[in-house]
């Protein structure tokens with residue numbers, strides 16, 4: 137997790153992550169936003185993929201979401 141822009145954005149209150157250009161993400165309040173440098177990082181922090189922009193989850197990480 138990082139305060140610096142990474143490749144993915146996370147929404148703290150809902151623990152959701154998605155693409156930086158996701159329209160859901162653009163509406164987030166800045167104080168609720170976090171950034172991840174990889175999908176592994178986001179999942180390791182307990183975040184779940186956004187249903188709107190559907191970040192590509194590598195098959196080996198899918199089991200971690202269940």
Ligand SMILES: [Zn+2]
Nearest residue numbers: 154158186189
């Ligand atoms: Zn999204």
